[in-house]
Amino acid sequence: MAYTPVLSYKHSCTLRRIAWALDVPMTKAMGMIFDYICKVIEGSKICESCRDKTRCKDCMFNCAKNLNICSTTDFAGKPCDGF
Numbered sequence: 001m002a003y004t005p006v007l008s009y010k011h012s013c014t015l016r017r018i019a020w021a022l023d024v025p026m027t028k029a030m031g032m033i034f035d036y037i038c039k040v041i042e043g044s045k046i047c048e049s050c051r052d053k054t055r056c057k058d059c060m061f062n063c064a065k066n067l068n069i070c071s072t073t074d075f076a077g078k079p080c081d082g083f
Contacts, residue, residue, distance in 0.1 A: 018033065
């Protein structure tokens with residue numbers, strides 16, 4: 001990673017509370033949040049605005065790779081019917 005983003009105090013507190021609710025460390029909670037966001041944001045919008053086309057094969061927003069991602073798990077990683 002080119003740089004490490006710094007969370008504001010407000011967002012750090014929010015992340016901490018999410019981590020407590022999920023009973024996981026903050027770093028794992030942040031990863032879970034990113035996994036969830038990738039399920040609910042339209043991948044094509046991300047692909048269209050992406051400035052780094054070198055990682056498409058591994059990108060979580062890759063539309064061709066993730067056609068059914070929304071119907072597999074919920075935010076906590078439990079099976080679900082989709083969003």
